[in-house]
Structure formats: structure tokens, C-alpha cells
Amino acid sequence: MRRASKYALFTGILLGLIYFSLNLGNFHIAPQKILAILVSKIFQTPLPEIAKYEDVVLLSLRLPRIIMVLLVGASLGVAGAVSQGIFRNPLVSPFILGVSSGASFGAGIAIVYFSQIPYAIDVLAALGGFVAVMAAFLIARHPGGFTPRLSLVLSGVIISSFFTSMVGILKYAADTDTQLPALTFWMMGSFGSIDWNSLNPVIYVIPVSLLLMVVFSWQLNILSMGDREASFLGMETEKWKAFFLFLVVVSVGSGVARCGVIGWVGLVIPHIARSISGPNHNDVLPLSAFLGAAFLLVADNIARAATSGEIPVGIITAIIGTPFFIYFLRKREAAIWS
Amino acid sequence: MELNNAPHITIRDLKFGYSKDSLVLKGLSCEIKVGEKVAILGHNGAGKTTFFNVLAGLIRNYEGSVKLNDAELKKLDRCGIARKIALVPQKHEPLFPFLTRDFILMGRYSSIGLFGNPSDKDLHSVEKAAQETGADRFMDRPYNTLSGGEMQLALIARSLAQDSEILILDEPSTHLDFRNRFIVMDLVKKISETRKVTLLMSLHEPNDVLHFADRVIVMSDGRIVADGKPYEVINEKLLADHFGIRVKAISNDEGELVFKAIAAI
Numbered sequence: 001m002r003r004a005s006k007y008a009l010f011t012g013i014l015l016g017l018i019y020f021s022l023n024l025g026n027f028h029i030a031p032q033k034i035l036a037i038l039v040s041k042i043f044q045t046p047l048p049e050i051a052k053y054e055d056v057v058l059l060s061l062r063l064p065r066i067i068m069v070l071l072v073g074a075s076l077g078v079a080g081a082v083s084q085g086i087f088r089n090p091l092v093s094p095f096i097l098g099v100s101s102g103a104s105f106g107a108g109i110a111i112v113y114f115s116q117i118p119y120a121i122d123v124l125a126a127l128g129g130f131v132a133v134m135a136a137f138l139i140a141r142h143p144g145g146f147t148p149r150l151s152l153v154l155s156g157v158i159i160s161s162f163f164t165s166m167v168g169i170l171k172y173a174a175d176t177d178t179q180l181p182a183l184t185f186w187m188m189g190s191f192g193s194i195d196w197n198s199l200n201p202v203i204y205v206i207p208v209s210l211l212l213m214v215v216f217s218w219q220l221n222i223l224s225m226g227d228r229e230a231s232f233l234g235m236e237t238e239k240w241k242a243f244f245l246f247l248v249v250v251s252v253g254s255g256v257a258r259c260g261v262i263g264w265v266g267l268v269i270p271h272i273a274r275s276i277s278g279p280n281h282n283d284v285l286p287l288s289a290f291l292g293a294a295f296l297l298v299a300d301n302i303a304r305a306a307t308s309g310e311i312p313v314g315i316i317t318a319i320i321g322t323p324f325f326i327y328f329l330r331k332r333e334a335a336i337w338s
Numbered sequence: 339m340e341l342n343n344a345p346h347i348t349i350r351d352l353k354f355g356y357s358k359d360s361l362v363l364k365g366l367s368c369e370i371k372v373g374e375k376v377a378i379l380g381h382n383g384a385g386k387t388t389f390f391n392v393l394a395g396l397i398r399n400y401e402g403s404v405k406l407n408d409a410e411l412k413k414l415d416r417c418g419i420a421r422k423i424a425l426v427p428q429k430h431e432p433l434f435p436f437l438t439r440d441f442i443l444m445g446r447y448s449s450i451g452l453f454g455n456p457s458d459k460d461l462h463s464v465e466k467a468a469q470e471t472g473a474d475r476f477m478d479r480p481y482n483t484l485s486g487g488e489m490q491l492a493l494i495a496r497s498l499a500q501d502s503e504i505l506i507l508d509e510p511s512t513h514l515d516f517r518n519r520f521i522v523m524d525l526v527k528k529i530s531e532t533r534k535v536t537l538l539m540s541l542h543e544p545n546d547v548l549h550f551a552d553r554v555i556v557m558s559d560g561r562i563v564a565d566g567k568p569y570e571v572i573n574e575k576l577l578a579d580h581f582g583i584r585v586k587a588i589s590n591d592e593g594e595l596v597f598k599a600i601a602a603i
Contacts (some may be wrong), residue, residue, distance in 0.1 A: 085434075142356075216453070217453075217454075218450075218452075219452075221436070221440070221444065225444065226431070227429070228396060231395065231416060232394035232416075232420060232423075233444060233445065233447040233500075234416045234418075234419070234421070236415070274434065279434030279436050281434070305417030
């Protein structure tokens with residue numbers, strides 16, 4: 001079982017990375033204590049001898065944050081791979097398609113106007129992402145009943161810039177002392193304020209939607225042949241596209257609602273996954289989940305440990321992602337990009 | 339091959355346009371019989387590809403009637419159509435480097451089930467299609483590393499793997515060099531004999547039509563302007579009127595008719 005051993009290896013690497021990340025932070029906790037605290041928590045045994053707050057820092061601050069980073073990273077990696085497959089375009093991601101900016105506008109409205117209502121930010125983010133991608137979809141839709149790839153990318157870019165400017169307008173409406181800093185910081189993407197409560201819808205929504213996308217990944221192989229060919233091979237292309245777009249919007253939107261806009265993961269990760277596993281989406285999607293999670297965890301570690309303060313993680317992913325993407329752009333045969 | 343007289347596809351006054359004010363297909367009527375080898379001859383933009391898009395179930399909002407056996411085409415689902423009609427596109431632009439084997443397997447989409455786990459029957463269809471086309475020589479190479487001729491063979495193999503009754507080829511040799519054109523056209527001829535499929539093929543070149551088809555439908559500007567046996571239908575006047583080219587008919591050493599282009603009109 002070569003595939004099983006491969007997944008075992010990736011799981012091992014990820015667990016190691018998680019353990020390393022738990023050690024990281026301004027508040028020092030000895031590595032063996034971290035293990036002891038985790039063991040006692042999992043097996044409900046009494047806590048070992050620890051200093052004050054060590055278990056609180058570990059279990060209430062670091063652990064939920066790391067779980068959120070893993071979930072969001074995995075969802076961005078998979079959503080990127082899925083969108084690239086659907087639209088037959090290696091240069092798209094949920095961001096190009098307007099999902100993220102739509103979600104950020106929805107969430108921005110929630111921050112400015114509905115900050116008292118619980119879950120308003122999650123619902124409005126998903127709704128915003130959905131409105132944005134549907135608008136892009138409808139603008140690009142051909143009267144013949146199919147959606148040309150290039151038109152969809154272009155209308156995604158148009159919708160994206162529209163929602164970005166709408167967020168800009170929101171900033172003027174925001175309260176300069178409380179809401180504006182929150183809005184600005186959150187716009188750049190951050191895991192700084194994650195606790196167990198903020199994991200609430202995300203910890204169900206992302207695993208379920210990722211699982212559904214992986215289960216039906218064969219359909220993505222067919223969709224990646226292009227609308228016309230997929231149709232005459234027998235596929236109801238519009239229905240399957242809507243199915244995958246819905247899952248992309250829901251998983252990305254729920255992440256955006258909690259952590260803001262984080263770019264580059266969805267664009268870069270699928271390329272790395274494909275270069276390791278080949279083009280079959282049955283392999284690409286799980287691998288994109290692993291790599292996306294690991295990549296974002298590294299980026300978030302840098303974001304919280306590189307300086308005494310906290311850098312928005314979206315800035316870190318952009319700094320790492322850009323040269324990586326330029327490398328891929330130069331390395332691959334020109335034909336793929338034309 | 340013995341022709342069954344039952345109509346396989348019946349088309350009555352088929353009209354379609356991508357926008358309301360300009361029709362691409364302006365009322366086509368014809369009957370394709372089981373086992374016929376039909377060439378569709380037409381200039382660029384005559385509506386051949388749009389016609390095929392209708393037949394392959396891509397376009398459903400057409401006017402008029404298209405019947406496959408006795409069922410109206412737009413009422414069938416795409417899987418149902420794909421099990422009866424396979425279409426070979428002019429060219430496949432590869433994006434991701436799927437192995438030729440996996441590429442051909444995609445022809446089984448309409449039978450394979452939701453999760454893409456191939457049954458023995460699916461794998462058998464793939465092997466058979468690969469052997470018939472010669473694609474079995476490069477099954478484990480990625481599609482995007484194949485030569486133009488090999489790509490076309492893999493494309494044809496993918497359509498054969500559909501095990502359909504009707505095979506449509508959209509200008510199968512347009513993008514190929516002289517040698518590969520011969521290989522592909524020869525293969526198409528062989529398939530039509532061994533597989534007993536109804537064959538529809540759009541062609542640019544009148545001489546190919548004389549060679550490979552037992553019936554020709556000539557399309558010009560969204561209409562059928564001639565329909566019949568190739569040697570009876572294709573002549574100097576037709577080519578001058580609808581293709582804007584002056585030709586000379588010559589008999590070669592084997593007594594076959596060949597058209598030689600003289601001048602564009």
C-alpha cells in the first residue's frame with residue numbers, strides 16, 4: 001500500500017509540526033510538560049506539576065489557534081485545487097473568483113452593523129461569498145448554456161474589485177476607535193483572536209465540505225477536460241460545477257469569517273500537490289489539504305513568533321507565496337499558462 | 339457493409355442560434371440511417387460544429403426536432419446520450435498531465451458511476467479501444483507529452499471506450515501532418531467496418547469525402563444544400579457555388595475521381 005504509507009508519512013510530519021508549533025510562543029513552556037498536559041487532557045488523568053497558566057496558555061490559546069490554522073489551511077488548499085480543476089485554469093483560486101472578497105464584505109458588514117448578533121459574521125460571510133461567485137457565474141454564462149473559462153475569470157476579477165471597494169466604503173462607516181482597527185487587521189488575515197468558541201461552526205463545516213469534495217473527486221477529473229468535452233462525455237456540467245462551487249464557498253467563507261482574507265495558499269499549494277502526486281484529483285485534493293494545513297501553520301508560526309508583536313498572517317503567506325509562484329511560473333512549460 | 343434501413347437519427351427543421359437575431363442552423367432536415375458513413379462537408383462557419391454540439395447533447399434549446407431512434411434528444415439526459423453518441427473533438431487542449439490510460443478511461447464516464455471506480459467491463463472497454471487505435475503503445479505516458487498524431491489516436495480511443503452506436507468526428511485530421519492524416523483517416527475507415535457504428539464526420543477536403551464516406555451532406559451557411567452519394571453530389575458547380583473555388587475533376591490511374599483546385603473565386 002504505497003498510498004497508505006505516503007499518508008502515514010504526511011500525518012507524521014504534520015503531527016511533528018503541530019508539536020513544534022505548540023512549543024512556540026513568548027510564554028515558555030518546557031516541551032516535556034506540553035506532552036504531559038496533552039496526555040492528561042486526552043486521558044482525563046490528573047494534571048502534572050505545572051506552573052500557573054501553563055495549561056491555560058497551551059489548551060485555551062495555542063491549541064485552538066493551531067486547530068483553526070490547520071482547518072483553514074486545508075480548506076484553502078483544497079478550494080484552490082477544486083477551482084483550478086473546474087475552471088481549467090492554473091491561475092485561479094477562490095480569491096480570483098471573488099469568493100474571498102465577497103465573504104470579506106459580508107463579514108465586514110457584520111463587524112460594523114451586526115456585531116451584537118452571534119454568528120452574523122459567519123452567515124454573512126458565506127452569503128457574501130455566494131453572492132459574489134454567483135454574480136461572476138451569471139455574468140460569464142454563455143447563452144448556449146455553458147460558462148467559458150476566461151469570461152468567468154474576468155467576471156471574477158470584476159466582482160472581486162467591486163467588493164473590495166465596498167469594503168473600502170465600509171471603513172468610512174466604521175467607528176475609528178474600535179471597529180476600524182479590527183476591520184483593517186482582520187482584512188489582512190489573522191489568527192490572533194482564535195479561541196475554542198470561534199472554532200464552533202468551522203470545525204464542522206470545513207471537514208464535511210472537504211470530505212464531500214474528496215469523495216466526488218473523479219467528477220473533477222472530468223470537469224478539468226473542459227465544459228464541452230465533459231458534457232459530451234455525459235456530465236451535467238452546470239450541476240457539478242454548482243455543487244463544487246457551493247462547497248468551495250461554504251468552506252472558504254467560514255474560514256474568512258473567523259480569520260479574514262488569507263491569500264496565496266489556494267493558488268500555490270495545488271501546484272505543489274500536483275507536482276508530487278500527478279494530476280488525479282483523488283490524490284491532489286487530500287495532498288492539497290495536508291500541504292495547505294502545513295504551509296499555513298508554518299506561516300502562522302512566523303506571524304506570531306518572528307517579532308514580539310503579531311504580524312498578519314496574510315502578509316506572511318504573500319511573502320512566501322510570491323517567489324514560489326514565480327518559480328513555478330518560470331519552470332513550467334509555457335503552454336500550460338497560455 | 340449491409341445497411342439497415344431504420345433511421346438512427348431523424349432531424350426535422352432544426353434551428354439554433356447563439357443569439358436571437360442570428361441563426362447558425364437555419365432549418366436542417368435529414369435522416370441518418372443505422373450503419374451509414376456520412377460526411378458533412380462545409381466551409382468554415384457553415385454550422386458543422388454547432389450541428390454536432392446539438393447531436394452530442396451540448397445544446398438543448400434548439401427549435402425543431404432531433405430524434406435519436408424514437409426519443410427526442412433534448413429530453414434525454416447527457417449520460418443517456420453519451421452511451422449512444424460519442425463525439426471526437428477537433429483537438430483536446432491538455433491542462434493537467436493525465437496518463438493516456440486515465441484519459442481514455444474518462445470515456446467511460448457515462449457508465450462508470452459517481453465515484454469513478456472502474457469495473458472489469460470499463461477496463462475491458464478501455465483496453466479494447468486502446469488496441470484498436472494503437473494507443474496501447476503509449477498508455478503510461480502523460481497525454482501532454484504525446485505527439486499530435488498520438489493525441490488524436492488517444493482522443494479517438496476515448497470516444498471508442500464509450501461503446502456507443504454513433505460516432506461523430508469533428509474534422510478528425512485538420513490539425514495533423516500528411517502522414518498522421520493518413521493514419522487517422524485510415525483508422526476511422528477501419529473502425530467503421532469493424533465496429534458497425536453509424537459514422538458522422540465533418541470534413542474540409544472533398545477528396546477525403548470521396549474516399550471515406552458513402553453519403554455526403556453539404557452544408558453552407560446553416561443550411562443543407564446537397565445530400566446524396568459523394569460521386570453524384572460533389573461536382574465543379576457545387577464547389578464553385580458553395581466553397582468559392584474553381585476545381586477540375588481528374589480520373590487517376592485507378593479510375594478514381596479526384597478534384598484538383600485551380601483558383602479561388
